[in-house]
Amino acid sequence: MKKSYNVESTFNDMRIDRWIRNNLGNIPQGLIEKSLRSGKIKLNNKKIKSSKKVKTSDTIELFNFEYTETILQKKIKFVPSEEIIKENEDLIIDNNDDFIVLNKSSGISVQGGTKSKKNLVDIFARSDIFQNTKPFSVHRLDKDTSGVFIMAKHREAAQLLTSLFRLRKVHKTYLAICHGELQKDEGEWNDDLTRYDNDKEIIEKARTTYKVLDKNSICSLVEMKPITGRKHQLRKQLYAVGSPIYGDQKYKFSNSDKAINKNLMLHSYQIKFMIKGKKYTYTALLPEYFKKLLKTKRLRFPSS
Template identity: 30%
Template sequence: MSSPITLPVRETDGQVRLDRFLRRKFTTLTQGRIEQMIRKGQIRIDGTRAKKAGDRLSPGMDVHVPQEIVIPEKKDDGIIRVRLKPEDEQWLRDMVIHEDGDVIVLNKPPGIAVQGGTGTTQHLDKMMEIFSTDDHGKPRLCHRLDKDTSGVLVFGRNPAATAFLSKAFAGRKTTKVYWAVCLGTPHPLSGEVRGWMIKAGSSKNPDHELMRRAPHGEPGAVFAITDYHVISNAGTKASWVALKPITGRTHQLRFHMAEMGYAIAGDPKYTCDREPIGGLSEQLHLHARAIRIPHPKGGILSVTADLPPHMVKAFDALGFEIFEGRDPFEHFRVDA
């Protein structure tokens, strides 16, 4: 017989009914299935058999459930997938770098999609159901990052907060700074990139889209502006560049750096004629380092996200030093 799964009740879960707690953890679990397992004595709370679906849980308790509680979903392609396992929950909770009653901010790893799309079976928007509350449901995305981009990702915890934060993004009341490792060293060392761009093709998945340069007036074209500053460089082969998007277009930073002739290391879509930087990971070296945004309750929320492992290795290899306490906004005008 397989050993049971232990689900700790955390402070973020609050005081919650057993059935609601379990449905947050396993999105395919039905009320009938929960009650059936309770009747069979398969669910225990701190070692004692659960009595009913409405049993109250408190932070610090442990809920023990059988392995069979993990109900897989079958997709049209015939592949069986598990929506959310306890280890996925811990993986997601470890991403949290700020949390309060209105806002959750994650440090998103590279390689995980923010939203679902064609062929995307695991994404953060769905997984955020583990932070659901009885009153407001799951946290909602306020903006997005490319699948291969890491860093700061903001969610609203209730409808009012989500609307407020989304309006701040749309109204350009936020300041976002990205760090990138680029091929070569841009000249001049600081400046602004601007121009018209448009989606090339008709992909329904944002991660599969490709942008191209567009003439002014082309139907569907959008105007994009990016400020940049070279923080350091490794001779002529590579540079550490801070990027501040003024607009928020799909793939904007990746497109702009490639258009300048200094593509971001590891980018398979937006390239330039420069030689790759030897010895680095093939992952995209673009990280949403920090954000300043108005908080729904007043004041400014400022959050900084640590670099992912592959970029830490790149910085070490290229001799780029990150000083403790360095202000990620120091090279740009701060709007928020």
């Protein structure tokens, strides 16, 4: 049995594994990977990897690929308890007919993957909030980054929000506590960031405006507004200027602060966007560990 789907413009330049979850259901990453390798899922009649990005009018073909909620329950290794669901529901900033906004905790993934058993999409799939629908992930936030995160409640909202993020019409503000003093108190970083897809080197342009809110000879509190949305963009850029973020165990110079700072001191503080002429602004309060380090390092933030 064969099924075919044409990629709509709102999903242009999206990874195929993400397209599958947005359009076919909350399918575990492992099952997607296996189906792509075996040829049960093809792009334009060709086998491809999960990292391949789809383009408008591409054809995604499914061959003898049957997927139901019963299969979902068998494939998901982690089934969230009621306590975990309630814990995350308590972090809701807004809950409307189209989407929910969370103050995401550090240490929890946004959606499932090969190394993520506990994630927000699976947790909220069992929540009463999504009783007659399902959560759609519309943007990314690193597992160890806290702060504002949005999940759509239905496909139309997911397509709209995904499009806003892709067109850079969602304005994000991050806060970070980093080592040392930055040379300039404000400016813009323009970098060529390198990442690897298997053994292939990929170089991407990355732009971020920044402003130092407070600093001393030891550390700085930095406000950052990314213009592009590259993987680990802010963490890489601060590392590149010689001021890695406290608690970052990937982009760092030494292990000196590992025992003291178990959390990554990067927080998605605010998101702004507009839908049909209506302005939306969401702000996520700082985590207690973030405020504690501000106090310890004698850094001031007006709202902390």
